[in-house]
Every structure is written in C-alpha cells, then in structure tokens.
Amino acid sequence: MxxxxxxxxxxxxxxxxxxxxxxxxxxxxxxxxxxxxxxxxxxxxxxxxxxxxxxxxxxxxxxxxxxxxxxxxxxxxxxxxxxxxxTVVVVALEEGAPDLCQALASLLAAEINIHHSYPLLVRHQDKPLLALCVEDGEVGEEALRKTGYQVLCQNDLSR
The missing domain is CATH 3.30.2130.10 (VC0802-like)
Known part of the structure; x- marks a missing residue:
C-alpha cells in the first residue's frame, strides 16, 4: 500500500x-x-x-x-x-459499478440533484472516495448514511 x-x-x-x-x-x-x-x-x-x-x-x-x-x-x-x-459530500464506496449505482439510487430516492462529482486521489479504509456536490448536502448525507454508506467529514481527510 x-x-x-x-x-x-x-x-x-x-x-x-x-x-x-x-x-x-x-x-x-x-x-x-x-x-x-x-x-x-x-x-x-x-x-x-x-x-x-x-x-x-x-x-x-x-x-x-x-x-x-x-x-x-x-x-x-x-x-x-x-x-x-x-461544502461537498464525500462518500466511501466499495469497488465496482454496482455500489456506485446504489449510492446514486439513494440520492435519487431522496430527490437530491448532483451538480458535479469527481473521485479523490486517496482512499479511506481501502475504499475509493467520491466527492459529490449536491443541491442539499445535509439531506444527501442522511440519504447515503441511511443506506449504509460512510460519509466522511473534513477531519477524516485532514492531518
């Protein structure tokens, strides 16, 4: 690693x-x-x-x-x-497209629109990270957490 x-x-x-x-x-x-x-x-x-x-x-x-x-x-x-x-939402994903689809479906179910997104260069607990700029970050974070996703905070990324 x-x-x-x-x-x-x-x-x-x-x-x-x-x-x-x-x-x-x-x-x-x-x-x-x-x-x-x-x-x-x-x-x-x-x-x-x-x-x-x-x-x-x-x-x-x-x-x-x-x-x-x-x-x-x-x-x-x-x-x-x-x-x-x-502010943006950073979510830890499992490997592969099915997990991305499930995360996006969680946001869709909460009627959260994604403005832009990009992957991070670093990993958290060996999981890839995705940054999402969404129209309502708090609701987006809650929707992802309710479906089992780990949402990171700035302290998780900072030294």
Whole structure:
C-alpha cells in the first residue's frame, strides 16, 4: 500500500462532523498553470486529495479538495487567485459499478440533484472516495448514511 493510499485509511472518523470543503479557483488556460498551483500547495505542506478541471477558451475552473482548506484559501488570496469555498459530500464506496449505482439510487430516492462529482486521489479504509456536490448536502448525507454508506467529514481527510 502506498503512502498516499494509507494516508486517509489511517485516519479515524471523528464525532466532530465538519463538512468537507471544496475550493474553486480560476486559472488562466495556459500550459503548466495547474502544475504551478499544485506546487504552491505542496510548498506549503497542503496535500491535494482530489481535483476536477473544467476547461474553457481563456480560463480553467479547478475544483480541489485539500488537506487544509482554510490555509489553502489564505494562500490563494495572498497569491491573487480568486477562490470560493463550498461544502461537498464525500462518500466511501466499495469497488465496482454496482455500489456506485446504489449510492446514486439513494440520492435519487431522496430527490437530491448532483451538480458535479469527481473521485479523490486517496482512499479511506481501502475504499475509493467520491466527492459529490449536491443541491442539499445535509439531506444527501442522511440519504447515503441511511443506506449504509460512510460519509466522511473534513477531519477524516485532514492531518
């Protein structure tokens, strides 16, 4: 097991349920812009745990889940990057498509719409993680928990 894989699996779920926070940053659509952003975070000991890129002609929207969202936001502000924070639901899945279908069915049954989603780079208790930006995070979390899914909080992902 790699150190990246074991990083999250070694953390325990806490009773303090602080929601997972996603940072959204706009970058100029230039070669190496995302690498520069990741290096900036690494230089400040902030680990990228998951990301999504959405490209346009001039700008790229980068969505990030990091080990320390508050420090990352402060760093982005200092560097002049426009940044927004939003809560997301992070759920641990079993391997395979059937479990994904069941998780999505849980959200459908609760009439929860998914705005966007992406996998995380780390695992929790050797399970893959999926970030979901949903229209009602509290209801989405409850629907997933009621059907047996483990929903993680920021403390589960942070050092």
């Amino acid at each position: 790699s150190s990246k894989t074991s990083f999250v699996s070694s953390l325990s779920t806490t009773n303090a349920r602080s929601p997972v926070r996603q940072l959204s940053v706009f970058l100029h659509n230039r070669v190496g812009a995302f690498l520069t952003l990741v290096k900036l975070l690494n230089d400040h000991h902030i680990e990228v745990l998951g990301f999504s890129l959405q490209d346009s002609i001039d700008l790229t929207l980068v969505r990030l889940i990091v080990s320390d969202p508050e420090s990352a936001k402060d760093l982005f502000d200092e560097q002049g990057h426009s940044c927004a924070i939003k």
